[in-house]
Amino acid sequence: xIVGGGFAGLGAARTLRSAPVNVTLVDRRNYHLFxxxxxxxxxxxxxxxxxxxxxRGVLGRQRNTRVLLGQMVDLDPKSKRxxxxxxxxxxxxxxxxxxxSQTSYFGHDxxxxxxxxxxxxxxxxxxxxxxxxxxxxxxxxxxPIERKAWLTFVIVGGGxxxxxxxxxxxxxxxxxLKHDFRSIHxxxxxxxxxxxxxxxxxxxxxxxAQKARRSLERLGVEIxxxxxxxxxxRNGLTVQDGARTVRIAAHTVIWAGGxxxxxxxxxxxxxTQAPTDKAGRxxxxxxxTIPGYSDIYVVGDLASLxxxxxxxxxxxxxxxxxxxxxxxKAIGRKARGDERPLPPFAYFDKGTMAVIGRGQAVADVFGLxxxxxxxxxxxxxIHILYLVQFESRLIVFIKWAIQALTFNRSARLITGAAATDxxxxxxxxxxxVPDIRPTAEARR
Amino acid sequence: xIVGGGFAGLGAARTLRSAPVNVTLVDRRNYHLFxxxxxxxxxxxxxxxxxxxxxRGVLGRQRNTRVLLGQMVDLDPKSKRxxxxxxxxxxxxxxxxxxxSQTSYFGHDxxxxxxxxxxxxxxxxxxxxxxxxxxxxxxxxxxPIERKAWLTFVIVGGGxxxxxxxxxxxxxxxxxLKHDFRSIHxxxxxxxxxxxxxxxxxxxxxxxAQKARRSLERLGVEIxxxxxxxxxxRNGLTVQDGARTVRIAAHTVIWAGGxxxxxxxxxxxxxTQAPTDKAGRxxxxxxxTIPGYSDIYVVGDLASLxxxxxxxxxxxxxxxxxxxxxxxKAIGRKARGDERPLPPFAYFDKGTMAVIGRGQAVADVFGLxxxxxxxxxxxxxIHILYLVQFESRLIVFIKWAIQALTFNRSARLITGAAATDxxxxxxxxxxxVPDIRPTAEARR
Numbered sequence: 001x002i003v004g005g006g007f008a009g010l011g012a013a014r015t016l017r018s019a020p021v022n023v024t025l026v027d028r029r030n031y032h033l034f035x036x037x038x039x040x041x042x043x044x045x046x047x048x049x050x051x052x053x054x055x056r057g058v059l060g061r062q063r064n065t066r067v068l069l070g071q072m073v074d075l076d077p078k079s080k081r082x083x084x085x086x087x088x089x090x091x092x093x094x095x096x097x098x099x100x101s102q103t104s105y106f107g108h109d110x111x112x113x114x115x116x117x118x119x120x121x122x123x124x125x126x127x128x129x130x131x132x133x134x135x136x137x138x139x140x141x142x143x144p145i146e147r148k149a150w151l152t153f154v155i156v157g158g159g160x161x162x163x164x165x166x167x168x169x170x171x172x173x174x175x176x177l178k179h180d181f182r183s184i185h186x187x188x189x190x191x192x193x194x195x196x197x198x199x200x201x202x203x204x205x206x207x208x209a210q211k212a213r214r215s216l217e218r219l220g221v222e223i224x225x226x227x228x229x230x231x232x233x234r235n236g237l238t239v240q241d242g243a244r245t246v247r248i249a250a251h252t253v254i255w256a257g258g259x260x261x262x263x264x265x266x267x268x269x270x271x272t273q274a275p276t277d278k279a280g281r282x283x284x285x286x287x288x289t290i291p292g293y294s295d296i297y298v299v300g301d302l303a304s305l306x307x308x309x310x311x312x313x314x315x316x317x318x319x320x321x322x323x324x325x326x327x328x329k330a331i332g333r334k335a336r337g338d339e340r341p342l343p344p345f346a347y348f349d350k351g352t353m354a355v356i357g358r359g360q361a362v363a364d365v366f367g368l369x370x371x372x373x374x375x376x377x378x379x380x381x382i383h384i385l386y387l388v389q390f391e392s393r394l395i396v397f398i399k400w401a402i403q404a405l406t407f408n409r410s411a412r413l414i415t416g417a418a419a420t421d422x423x424x425x426x427x428x429x430x431x432x433v434p435d436i437r438p439t440a441e442a443r444r
Numbered sequence: 445x446i447v448g449g450g451f452a453g454l455g456a457a458r459t460l461r462s463a464p465v466n467v468t469l470v471d472r473r474n475y476h477l478f479x480x481x482x483x484x485x486x487x488x489x490x491x492x493x494x495x496x497x498x499x500r501g502v503l504g505r506q507r508n509t510r511v512l513l514g515q516m517v518d519l520d521p522k523s524k525r526x527x528x529x530x531x532x533x534x535x536x537x538x539x540x541x542x543x544x545s546q547t548s549y550f551g552h553d554x555x556x557x558x559x560x561x562x563x564x565x566x567x568x569x570x571x572x573x574x575x576x577x578x579x580x581x582x583x584x585x586x587x588p589i590e591r592k593a594w595l596t597f598v599i600v601g602g603g604x605x606x607x608x609x610x611x612x613x614x615x616x617x618x619x620x621l622k623h624d625f626r627s628i629h630x631x632x633x634x635x636x637x638x639x640x641x642x643x644x645x646x647x648x649x650x651x652x653a654q655k656a657r658r659s660l661e662r663l664g665v666e667i668x669x670x671x672x673x674x675x676x677x678r679n680g681l682t683v684q685d686g687a688r689t690v691r692i693a694a695h696t697v698i699w700a701g702g703x704x705x706x707x708x709x710x711x712x713x714x715x716t717q718a719p720t721d722k723a724g725r726x727x728x729x730x731x732x733t734i735p736g737y738s739d740i741y742v743v744g745d746l747a748s749l750x751x752x753x754x755x756x757x758x759x760x761x762x763x764x765x766x767x768x769x770x771x772x773k774a775i776g777r778k779a780r781g782d783e784r785p786l787p788p789f790a791y792f793d794k795g796t797m798a799v800i801g802r803g804q805a806v807a808d809v810f811g812l813x814x815x816x817x818x819x820x821x822x823x824x825x826i827h828i829l830y831l832v833q834f835e836s837r838l839i840v841f842i843k844w845a846i847q848a849l850t851f852n853r854s855a856r857l858i859t860g861a862a863a864t865d866x867x868x869x870x871x872x873x874x875x876x877v878p879d880i881r882p883t884a885e886a887r888r
Contacts, residue, residue, distance in 0.1 A: 030576060030858045047491030049855030056624035057852065066626040069580040069858075088584070121859050132474060136513040140532070180500035182510040391846050391854045395839055402835050408501065410835045411493030414474045414513075415565050 001025075001082060001090060003072045004098035005032050005055045007317045008300030010388075011324030012096050013065055014058075019332030023065040024090065026082070030054055030069055032388055036317060037396070038118055039161060042127040042254075043168035044176075044412035045403060050396050052121060053388040072099065072264055075271045077293055094295045094331045097268060098324060101301035101315055104260035111232040115253040118161060125415060127254055131169060132414050134252045135189075139181045149249040151189045154237060156229055157256030158195030159203070160354035163212055165254055166193040167356035170219030175407035191221045192248065194239060196228045201362070203314065203352060208362040211371040215356040229257075259315060265302055272296065277304040277312070286344035288327050297330070299323035307347050317386075319347055353379045358404055445469075445526060445534060447516045448542035449476050449499045451761045452744030454832075455768030456540050457509055458502075463776035467509040468534065470526070474498055474513055476832055477565065480761060481840070483605060485568040486698075487575065487612035488620075488856030489847060492565045494840050497832040516543065516708055519715045521737055538739045538775045541712060542768060545745035545759055548704035555676040559697040562605055569859060571698055575613060576858050578696045579633075583625045593693040595633045598681060600673055601700035602639030603647070604798040607656055609698055610637040611800035614663030619851035635665045636692065638683060640672045645806070647758065647796060652806040655815040659800040673701075703759060709746055716740065721748040721756070730788035732771050741774070743767035751791050761830075763791055797823045802848055 002009045005027035013025050031052040040046040055067045068090075074083035075095075082090045103117030116126050131153065138150040153173075155166045173189035180186065193200065193216065200216075200223060201209040213223055224241065231238040236249040261280035269276050274290045275283040281304035282290060288303060290296045300320035305313050313319045326345045333342065353363035353375060361375035370378060380400060387393045402408060446453045449471035457469050475496040484490040503509045512534075518527035519539075526534045547561030560570050575597065582594040597617075599610045617633035624630065637644065637660065644660075644667060645653040657667055668685065675682040680693040705724035713720050718734045719727040725748035726734060732747060734740045744764035749757055757763045770789045777786065797807035797819065805819035814822060824844060831837045846852060 030580060030856075047493040047855070048857055048859060049491040052857050053854070054856050056621070057854075057856070060623040067624075068584065070584075086584075121857065125859075136474060140512065140514075140530075177500070179504040180511075389852075389854055391843070391852065394842060394846075398838060398842070399835070402838075408833075408835065410497075410501075410833055411491070412474075412498045412501070413492055413496050413565065415492060415569075 001092035001094070002096045002098060003027075003082065004100055004300070005029065005067075006035075006098060006100050006300060006320060008100075008320035008324035009096065009098035010055070010058065011321040012098065012299065012328040013062070015325045015328035016064070016332055017062055019064070019328070019335055021064060021093075021331065021335045023062075024068060024092075025055065025059065025065060026068045026070050026072060026084065026090070027055060028069070028071045030056065030067075032058060033121065034387060034392075035119075036383060037387075038121075038124050039164045039168060041121065041124040041411070042118055042165065043131065043172060044128055044409035045168070046396060046399060047411050048121045048124070050392045050399070051387075053392065058388055072097075073267070074264075075268050077272050077296060080295070092295075094297070094334070096297045096299060096324070096327045096331070097302060098298075098300045098320070099262055099264060099302055101259040102262050103255060104258040105255065106258065108232070111229075111255070114232050114234060115156065115237075115255040117255045117257075118165070127165075128412070129414050129416055130252050130254075131172065132412055135177060135181065135184070135186060136414070137251075138184050140183075145249070147184065148190070149236065150251050151184065152192065152236075152248065152250035152252070153189060154192045154194060154248060154250045154253045155256055156194050156237075156253065157258065158193055158197065158200030158223070158225065159256060160201065160352075162193055162195070162256035163200055163216065163354050163356060165256060166191055166216055166221045167219055167360070170216070170221050171357050171407065172409065172412075174220060176409050176412070178407075187220070189220075191219075192224060192250075193221055194224045194227050194229060196226065198226050200225065201354060204354070204362060204364060205369060208364060208369055208371060212354060212356055212362045215360045215362075215371075219357055219360075259301065261302060268298075274298075279304070287330060287342065288323055288345050297327035299327050305345070307349075313347055316352075318350060322347060353382075355379050358407070445536035445538070446540045446542060447471075447526065448544055448744070449473065449511075450479075450542060450544050450744060450764060452544075452764035452768035453540065453542035454499070454502065455765040456542065456743065456772040457506070459769045459772035460508070460776055461506055463508070463772070463779055465508060465537075465775065465779045467506075468512060468536075469499065469503065469509060470512045470514050470516060470528070470534070471499060472513070472515045474500065474511075476502060478831060478836075479563075480827060481831075482562055482565075482568050483608045483612060485565065485855070486562055486571040486609065487616060488572055488853035489612070490840060490843060491855045492568070494836045494843070495831075496565060497836065502832055516541075517711070518708075519712050521716050521740060524739070536739075538741070538778070540741045540743060540768070540771045540775070541746060542742075542744045542764070543706055543708060543746055545703035546706050547699060548702040549699065550702065552676070555673075555699070558676050558678060559600065559681075559699040561699045561701075562609070571609075572856070573858050573860055574696050574698075575616065576856055579621060579625065579628070579630060580858070581695075582628050584627075589693070591628065592634070593680065594695050595628065596636065596680075596692065596694035596696070597633060598636045598638060598692060598694045598697045599700055600638050600681075600697065601702065602637055602641070602644030602667070602669065603700060604645065604796075606637055606639070606700035607644055607660065607798050607800060609700060610635055610660055610665045611663055611804070614660070614665050615801050615851065616853065616856075618664060620853050620856070622851075631664070633664075635663075636668060636694075637665055638668045638671050638673060640670065642670050644669065645798060648798070648806060648808060649813060652808060652813055652815060656798060656800055656806045659804045659806075659815075663801055703745065705746060712742075718742075723748070731774060731786060732767055732789050741771035743771050749789070751793075757791055760796075762794060766791060797826075799823050802851070 002025045034051045037051045070084040105111045134150045141147045155162045173186045177186035227239045227241045272290045282298045283304045288297045301315035307313045351365040355361040359373045361379045363370045363375040446469045478495045481495045514528040549555045578594045585591045599606045617630045621630035671685045716734045726742045727748045732741045745759035795809040799805040803817045805823045807814045807819040
């Protein structure tokens with residue numbers, strides 16, 4: 001049994017394709033989500049259908065595998081059973097736990113209401129709604145101070161996701177929406193990227209992080225490093241820069257700040273008495289099993305394991321895929337009656353990359369530092385190759401090509417609650433909207 | 445001022461492109477929705493971004509035009525002002541009202557909860573969720589009666605939308621999901637199309653309606669004509685066929701039943717003392733103005749006007765586009781100082797068509813009756829040509845080509861509340877889910 005259909009879980013299921021085992025994959029969602037491109041859904045470049053692949057579609061023809069929609073809530077390692085939220089109890093012979101991580105607000109879960117994270121399709125659509133909506137309100141509002149707050153976009157977290165979001169919003173403001181408004185200049189939008197550490201992209205080398213910083217600044221992104229967020233509310237956020245407390249008025253705050261483990265992680269640790277690290281991840285053996293349970297593997301973001309350099313492996317897709325495949329290989333070997341254990345899991349790091357904007361990226365590929373257009377091309381190629389469905393590869397390729405030529409983002413829809421929604425009406429009423437004469441006020 | 449960015453409103457705005465006027469287009473949404481393909485979003489073939497075009501993107505470079513996000517709630521024809529929900533009051537010189545229609549439950553609005561209509565992106569996603577979810581629950585449920593209720597799909601309304609939905613669900617069950625499940629045969633799904641009239645597609649000729657009926661039946665769709673719906677609830681619906689009352693147990697009911705006018709229509713009629721027809725539509729003059737108000741045009745679904753044959757014009761895209769363009773032309777002419785009135789609006793009917801499945805459609809093009817593959821090709825070509833954005837045309841073309849070859853529907857995502865959602869858990873708890881052994885139970 002595999003719990004979770006992310007990079008780790010799906011990787012494990014596919015690796016077991018021709019093993020002499022029956023595979024059950026359980027996920028809360030009916031699709032595998034290609035997280036690295038989710039920010040493009042949040043910024044209107046791609047549709048959810050292009051970054052998500054229906055699990056049944058991917059695994060439908062894999063005869064030894066069944067997919068179940070369900071959420072794991074408990075584990076009984078003695079009777080070898082997993083309990084789902086709907087009350088079903090599933091027996092396993094071997095278990096691969098790949099439930100992933102969730103957004104961490106560092107103990108301030110109330111901030112979530114004002115600063116959505118970017119982990120799910122729903123959150124990506126909520127962020128897209130927020131970004132586009134802010135420009136709509138700004139266009140309608142007369143008060144310059146309120147207008148500025150609507151045109152201020154703050155991204156908390158300077159890792160790859162934060163950098164990619166900030167760069168994409170910069171492009172939206174400077175290029176995509178350039179001709180779209182009559183009362184505002186979309187280019188006037190202020191985009192702020194905040195991180196508590198002394199620089200952005202700490203997982204990259206100093207020189208690449210510097211290059212990323214310069215690319216972001218060219219797109220109009222202001223970078224505040226060494227800055228801690230101390231409060232987030234409806235009207236903006238408060239940050240601490242050393243001894244200085246600064247208030248930023250902003251109606252669009254996006255949280256790309258950190259990860260924590262889902263509630264079921266604690267249950268699993270309790271039931272198996274597994275050791276956990278500070279982030280709540282389960283410390284696994286070198287073969288990715290839980291100490292004392294050779295039949296339970298923990299892979300992906302939930303697994304805590306040090307790499308060859310003695311530093312903990314990061315919660316990234318590459319690690320998850322390799323761990324999922326490793327656990328599957330170990331199980332397949334046992335099922336074939338081969339009792340020799342696999343050598344310990346060893347992570348093979350192919351590199352790391354982050355995209356900033358059109359033709360702008362930084363990449364560390366096999367130790368080679370690349371930036372600018374070459375890095376962007378490598379990034380685009382690798383991300384298209386790793387998409388699960390052939391159709392998505394083709395569509396994403398075409399959409400990127402069109403966007404590179406035109407800056408158009410065709411999926412910039414405000415769905416969900418629209419103009420009639422409270423926030424909009426409230427914002428406008430508060431601001432005493434002036435009567436509008438039917439003049440185009442074309443400024444260009 | 446133009447209120448509404450549908451076929452009528454957008455058509456009017458584009459026609460005024462080079463007229464010596466300032467245009468303000470107000471819409472509740474930030475996008476134009478290509479309604480005729482919305483059923484493909486509901487059935488997982490296309491993503492919302494492909495059937496919706498951001499209004500600002502379409503009109504951004506049209507210098508005399510501005511777009512405002514807002515909802516019209518009132519009209520003062522004396523001071524020539526439109527009031528928006530957010531309190532703003534907008535003055536106009538000439539007004540084009542193109543607010544469209546909404547789903548009618550014939551006085552039973554409570555049915556909406558169990559039988560969503562297909563008018564908005566949100567509703568299309570809700571229907572997609574319902575359809576895919578039903579198969580997921582059926583796969584998990586043991587009780588054969590409950591399982592059958594989850595595998596029964598009822599579409600109310602035998603017009604083009606109902607026929608298209610029924611055909612698409614037939615294809616999903618027979619082709620797309622064929623290999624996807626282990627405990628159920630997706631082909632066992634029962635698809636029922638219900639209409640109160642004696643046949644489906646009453647706007648088509650007898651022979652084409654017959655052909656459509658046969659194509660639907662080949663896809664496994666049961667057609668109940670002359671059948672009235674008398675109740676809809678959580679567990680299914682009750683229908684009346686002559687003196688016979690039949691209960692259909694079904695957890696997926698879709699409403700493609702009829703249209704009514706939005707609340708603002710009554711307000712407009714009151715303020716202008718305009719006559720309305722039985723459906724609440726405003727009876728307009730031959731030049732599409734409201735009697736007594738030569739500066740207010742009503743176009744699209746909200747306009748009630750008879751065609752050359754003395755029968756009321758239908759609420760379809762073609763009529764809306766031509767009416768929007770007519771009103772815009774009349775306004776442009778006045779603005780240029782040309783006082784000669786336009787000849788009365790005359791609808792030019794290019795034909796009507798409905799698609800049933802892959803390579804299956806019926807079409808009446810300039811009086812020529814076509815069916816099967818030729819009709820499908822005409823349908824596909826015309827719908828691609830009428831899509832507003834170049835990018836959508838290309839992407840939709842590719843997606844259809846891939847789907848025609850593979851039956852794959854890449855956008856079959858269950859978004860919104862997923863496995864943890866109440867209905868699912870409740871359905872499974874009620875049905876006393878059996879414990880599941882990790883066997884694939886592959887039946888093929």
